[in-house]
Structures are given as C-alpha cells and as structure tokens.
Amino acid sequence: MNSFRLINPGSIDELYNQLSERGSAGRIVAGGTDLLPAFKKEKTAVPEFVINLKSISELADINEEETKINVGALATHAEIVESFLIQGKAFVLAEACDKIASWQIRNLATVGGNIANASPAADSVPALLVLDAHLHLGSKNGHRDIKLEKYFTGPGQTVLADGELIEKVSFSALAKDEGAAFVKLGKRKAVTLSIVSAAAYVKLSPDHLVIEDVRLAMGSVAPTPLRIKSAEALLKGSKANQFDRQKLHETVRKDIKPIKDVRSTAEYRLEVSAVLIERAVKLAVERARTAGKGGHQ
C-alpha cells in the first residue's frame, strides 16, 4: 500500500479549505471502512492527502427540526441504530443500519460514507430512498440540497462535485398511518453484503384498508440503489392486505437490471426481488397499522 498524508481539519471551514485546496490530490475519509479496503485492494488510487472528517463532531448530529429529521453524515450506523429519535420516527433507517456489517464496523462506519461510496449494495440507501430523503451538500462555495434519488449516477459515481461533501441527510418523520420496513438477503445473516435488499414505505387510508401512498426502493439490482416506480404505481390505491403478487412480480422485474457478481446470479436476483418487496410492504403495512401504539413505525 502506498502511503498518504492524513489531514485532521480542526473546523468545518478549515475542512472546506483543505478540500478545495487539495483538489483531486485529496480524498475524504470518514469511518474508512470502504476507503481503506479499496486502497489495500488497489481498487482506488491512493491519493496524496486523506482528509479526515471524524474530527468535525457537528457533522455527527442526529436531530429533529419540527417534523424533519436530520442525520449528520458522520453519524455511525451504531449511533443511528441506538438513536431513540430514529427508532421512534424512522425505524426503517435503524433497521437497515443494524443489518450492515458487524458491531465493530457499525461503530466506525458512517451513513455519509455509505451514501457517498455509492455502492449498489449500500444498505442505508433503500431505507433513505423510501423516506424520500434529501442530501445537504456543502463546499467552500456554499450549500445545496439535492434529492437522494438524484444523487447516484452509477456504481461509485455521484453528482458530488470536487471539493464538496455530504453534510447531512434529511427526511420527514413518519406520522400516523405510515410505516416503513427494510429487508435484505445476503449470503448469510450477518456481516454480509446484500444480494438483494428492499425497502418500502406506505401510507394507509384512515381505516387501514387501502394503500394511499407508497414508495419502494431496492439495492443490488441495478447500477445504483433505485426506486421501483412502476411497482409503486401498481400498489398505490390497492388493498393493504391483498395485492396481486403475480403482477407485482412482473412489474418489479421490469424495473430492475440485476447482474451476476461474486454474490449471486442475475436470474436469482430477478426471482427474489419481488419476494423482498412483498415482504417489505407487508411489514410496512403492519407497522403503519400499529403506528402510535408502541410498535415500530
């Protein structure tokens, strides 16, 4: 492994200065759980400077502004899993982060890194997609907000500009009659990347019989994590406990473009995707029904 210089900026301003000054010679590190293995395996060129975010503690905040929840890019998966706020009002994110890697890695790895790394298998992303999350990006030149859905352009590729970073991710807290869930299928149950992952958000009619609104997202079935929009259209307005499985199957298949990789085959992914969507929707519906009654939402 080639050596690099580690820069520990003392403030957010210094961070932005460093980022703009180092340009392409610099690279952000947060938990390092994606970056360092990529260096070691020579999948990523080792830059001259590695700029450490971990000293900027304000980027790790998890807070609530009215009905909006902000999760700082540096929040670790462990912090998200343990946050009462997330558990209570956006359980699906805690659920997804809890399924990432192992305790040791969740203690280090950040949600910002998970998003920025732009792996199709990033587990927090389908959860955030169904929460309709926005990213708050910052750079020396200012800030901009962008829908998470618009952030990814390909595997490992994003719209992030040079000198820019993710400061936080925001979304609305779930309300009455709303529920969401994340499910994943890996080679085994723990410390495993997703072969396929799926998240669902539903809003039920007040009598809980009809799906009034729905968002679906998947990981590991296309070059980026993505929303499954035609399946959303299919489910919207349908009965909450009775939807056409066969049709869902066909529809989901059309929205995804899985490939064969070390973890599984394209055909398998095509077969199980709708199963996962179905399971996520069922769980989400259940949660929407018990919302506010002590259950997870």
Add this chain to the structure above:
Amino acid sequence: MDNHFDVIGSVLPKKDGIAKVTGKEIYASDVELPDMMHAVVLRSTVAHAEIKSIDTSEAEAMGAICLVPDDVPQVYYNERIVSIPEKTYRDRLVLPRKVRHYGEAIAAVAAETEEEAFAAMQKIKVEYKELPFYTDPLEANKPGAAPIYESVFLGENKFDVVNNVACERNITVGIFNCCPTCGTRFDYSCRLDEYHCGCGIVYTPAEDDGKAFDNAEVILEKEYDLSRVYHAQMETKSAVCRPEPEGGFTLWTTTQSIHNVRILLGEIFSIPLNKINVKRVALGGGFGSSIQMNSITPICTALALKARRPVKLVSSREEDMYDHHKYPAKFKFKIGATKDGKIVAGHLTVIVGIGGHNVQAYPLLGCMAGWYASLYKFPNLKFEGTAVYTNQAPCCAMQGYGNPQVNFAVESTIDMLAEELGMDPIELRLKNYVGLGDEFWGQGPTVKSTIKSCGVEEMLERGSKMIDWYERPQPGSGDGNVLRGVGLARGFHTSGTGGPKPGEVIDYSSASVKINEDGSVDIMTPIMDHGGGTWDAAVKIVSELLKVPYEMVSLSPTDTRTTGYDVNTHATRGVYCGCGAAYHVALKVKQELLTVAGQFLEEHPHDLDLIMDKESGQGVIVTKGLDCKRMTVGEVAAKARVLSMGTIAATGSYRQKNCPPCFVTNFVEVEVDKRTGQIRVVKSVTLGDCGTTINPDMLEGQLVGGLNRGIGYSTLEEASYDPKTGKLNCEGFYDSYKMTTAVEMPPLNKIETGFASTYEPTGPFGAKGLGEAAVNSIASAIANAVYNATGVRFTKLPITPAEVVAALKAKDEGRI
C-alpha cells in the same frame, strides 16, 4: 472395563485456557527476537508462467535482503512426509522457476520492518512468459493441454506427467478384477485400457463392470460435484527462524508436526537434525492445512540463513487463501442392490483437481477408496481415482481428508436407494453398514484393522427418537412457502493411521513422563494440539494412570530436541495415537513408581495400588485389599531423591496397532424458503462414537464445530476461481468468502449432541478419536433433509439459494 475414572471424562479447565483467553498464549507470530527482521513474500500475479527474470536490484538498493529461486537449494521435496518415501510425490522447490498458480510465492524480502519489506517487495520486477492455465481439472486433463509439469518424482524415480495427471489409483474387491468370462483374476492396480485374458476374451475394465452387478435388482448411477473450500483456520501461517551461532537454526512455526518440519528442513538445507530445533508453540487451528510443512516455512528459513539474522514471516489472510484448499471432487457412483436391500456392488469414480502441487493426492485417493469401502459392505467394489494438476492453490487434507466428499456421494445415493426400494433409510443402512468384527480401511487399502467397538446401531436408534424420525414428512409433500424436512446421514473417520501392518503411512508417537520431587508430574510430548484439547487429554490420561490429580500434572514446553518423534496431529490420531504413546510411557512410570514404593513400604509392587487422594492433592500408593500402608507419590519421590535413587521417569515411542473408526450419526431438520431458496438448519442431532469420552466438553465442541463447518460446506462456502484470470473470486473474508457464523446455527437448545456408550479395547482408557468425523456426514445429512423438504435432489455442493430457487421452479413447472 474401568468406569470409575478420577479425571477421565471430567470437565476440567483447559491447561492453556487462561493463557488463551487473556491473550498471553504464544503462537509463532507472537515470537519476538532481538535483531529480528521482517519478511514479506512476493506472490505471482499470473496463474501459469515461466519466470523469465526477477530483478531485485531496486529492492536491494533499499537495504532489503531478497530471496529468489537461484538462492534456494535445488532440492525437490514434498511438504508432507507422512507417507513412506516410495509413495511420496515430489514436485516443488522452496521457490519455483515456474509459476503454477496465482498467488504462488516466487520471491521474498526481509527488511527492518514489515513496511520496509513491503515497500522493497513492490520494487521487484518480474518478467513472466505466460502459459495457458486451467481452473477445471477436466480441461487440464485434455490431451494437448499445456503441461503444468513435464516431470515429477515418485520416491527417487522421475517420471513424465501425461495430460496433467498427478496420480491415479484403482482398487477393486470381489469379482471386479476377474475376467467376466472365465473368472481369472487380473491386476487392476494400474488402469488398463484393454485386458487380454488367457481365455481369449478382450476386456475393457475401465468401462465394463463385468459380472459385478449381475445379481443387482436395482441399480442407481449418480453424479456429484463438490466444491473447493478454504480451511479458514484462525491462525494464518507464520514462521520465525533464528540462525544459531554454532550453525543450524531454531524455528518457531505454525505446524501440526514439529518433527516432520525438522526432517524436511534438514533435507532441503543439508543440515544435520541435531542442529535444527523446531519449537512447539500453540497452534491456532489447522483443519489439516499444517499437516505438511507450510510453504512459507522454508522461505523464512532460507531468508534467515541468507541474512544471518532472525527473520519473521507472517502470512496475511489473503495470502493464506492462496496457500491451501480442500480437495474438490467430481464423482460418478453406481450402486447395485437386491430388492431386499442387500448391496451387491459399487463402482465409484472420482476426479480431483488438486491445484499446482501434489501435496498428498495419492494417499487421498487411497483414503477415498477406504472411506467408501468402509461405509457399507460392498461384496464387489471398484474405485477409480484420478488426481489432476490445475493452476489453483494446492489442495491438502481438510477435516475428513476426502471423507466428507465420499460420504456425500455414498450417503446421498443410499438415501435414493432406500426410496427406490421402498425401505426406510435407517433399515437399509443397518442392513449394510460396516461394523463390529468387520474390516476397516483406516488409511486406504494398506492400513486396515478389525473393528472392535461400534456404536452405529445405538446411535441410529437414539438419534431417530431424538429427531422424531418416523414422523418426518414424505419427500416434497409440504405446502406453503417454507418447506420442512428431516434428513439423516452416517459417517465415521479413522482414529489414526496405525494398524497391524505399517502399510504406506508412517504412524508412531513418543512421550516422556517424569515424577517430580513433590509428586507432581511433567509430560514431554511432541504432539500438537489444534485447540481441540489433545494436550488436556494427554494430561488426563497420565493423571488417571498415575492417580496424580490433574492440577499436579503439566505439559513441559518442548521442541524437536527434547522429544522423540511424532508423525503428526492429523487423521484424528491425537488422542488415540499421540496420547496413546503417553499412556504407554506412563504405564512404565507407574511400574517404576510401584517398585520404588515397594522398597520403601517393604511390599511387592504387585501388592500395591495407586489411588487419587483429592483432599491431599496427591497420588497415594496403598496396599491392595487392605489399606494398611500408604505413602503419597510425593513422599516416594522425595525419599528417592534424598536417598539418591534417581528420578522416576520413562521415555518411549509407541505405535498403535489399530485404526479404530470413530462413528458419527447426523440427523438434521431443515427449513427451505421456497421463494428465496435459503436453507436453514433448524435442528441438529449429532451423535458420536469415540469410545471413552476423555474431554466431554471438548468433544461436544468438536461435534458442534463440525456441524458449523458442515453447514458452510453444504450451503455457503466455495473458493471458486475466475476462469478468465485464474484468480480466486473472493478477496479474503471481507469480500465474498463467507462462512457460517453463530447466527446461522440452529438455536442452542436445538443443537443436541450425545455419545455412544462404547469402549475401544485398544485405546487409552477405551478412547478413540472424533475430530474429523464431526464434519464427515453433515453435508450429506443436510442434502438428504433438503430432499425430504423439497422433493428435489441436490448433488452439487454448495447448494446455493440460486440453485434451490431454480430447481424448485423447474419442479413446479413440471420440468424435473
């Protein structure tokens, strides 16, 4: 039979337990020496190539010591010297002139720190002339395939390698090796295309089974395919070598046999053995991967000798994954039986892709034949095995040494046969199993013995109750999305490689036992402990025999200088053979002790006995029958010292004259998620027959560990290669080589274990082995359970969710 044991069978703290849980235990990679250099290995980035040149000038300019093929002795060796020399294939040098697999070590570098060594290593320039490479034995075996070797040695004889075949083995029993017309026997030890019998007939033994299946009313022919997997022992291979001022060197290394490492290094470096000392250090698991001398050990030695300084070399996990795998296997199995379930004949053919070096393919094929011949009684039996070189990591023994592979083929087929015959699988097994009084092939066709203890029936009966066998569903009868099924398989392993005749495999062990001046005891043993409690067994056996409490018996730190020879802690021989030697030496010490005590007590030694006095914490010598005179072992030893009578001690070597099978029976219950293809083992009943249970808790650990590895083997693990690059598809554990963790196991209360109530008359206190047996039939049981759940037979391991989904879909659509 003595069932009143004082320590045998008790759960006692492991002697190395505190050191291990507090991180104080010393493994090879923990050894730190003054003035020590650190080494790294340069590994090939191509799968098959001539090395045209290696330029180390830049690395040397950085102050590093470099080792290239020209620097090492040009001695062809086989890293495993367990077989007799005439049956040992030699194809490798310490550093090769030709690369035979991706990741093969081709040069090494030592520097002041590991970082510096790494930086220097990156400056080495290698020029390759690349050659076509093979990751499939069937491709490598084709006429015209690029030769991975031109020639290799068998014993002292050099022979040409044809079609990349490393070795073959053909074994027949019964009428297979007879002329189908006149019945004359012929020699089928080498594969004949044509056999011209004296009676005039021309016969093709490879294709024709002659009359062997004539009496069969049911014949099944099936094919099986088992993947390569990685040992994944906890400790990656490490070595520290210190050249000694008076010549020779001292070595701390990862190994299952300190003596074999010493002998090999003596041969390679032409150094007399009294100048080489290999230290026994703790071993972080092996699963068979350190039976042979590890590839890095002579590299580290050569570097240290060149640098004239101590050198440490520790493999990374990624490197270790290119160093050794389990043998994959492709089987064809034909079995014939009568309608009432008597097996008439079997014909098993196997092709094994062994990777870039022939570590032990010849004994492997022999053992595969033996495992097959010893599972059921085949009056007529034929085995044809072919080992083919491929451009992959060299394969070597891994827990079971061909047994899990063979077991999968045979136990799956037996299940199918039972169904075909309309017979309960237990009944069919009971009708045909090899048991008490039968011949057992403990290590291929040349190491055999007669079975003297057998818990097969007991375990089948007990296990069937524990799993509700007779309540299991009809195959594939479940509906809904989660299908439940119960499966059974039985297996065994050998306990060591002893036997009435030595055969092709070397087997004996040594020990020294001495009574200290306070009545405590020191044991010096060369045997290695993989972590399964072999050392504790040695302590318990000596403690039991001398009636000196467990706490008062210790293992001395040893090395090759202070111990007699032991072949290896392999072949499930640690307790039966290794501790067997300690048992026999302790018997001599007991005799000596009673003799000395007899002088003090004025009694004939025959009239004295030993008892364990737990209150005083001493062994006590008492008069037989009536306890009227007594002296503690400590008092005897102390008095012997004061009277200058000498130390009560003995040393010796011992060979076990048997290789008793340790049987296992596995019942598992699985759930198959029809829609995702995931297989979950939800309950396991594992019964073991290891004779007397010396370390019951450790034995249970072995069974549960075997279950864990067996689940991985059957549903998860695969060290697959990219045929385009010749690289492993996985990159370490991080990426995609996944193994079963605790959460994939059945819940704790659904993991049931038990032991047969048997006693092995030839073993120390009635004990035989268990370790490898623990894994041998797990995959078979799981596959049989998956069949019971789904009605679909899977004959390829691992059974992946993708294959399950595809097969169940095909079944639903009526395609299979």
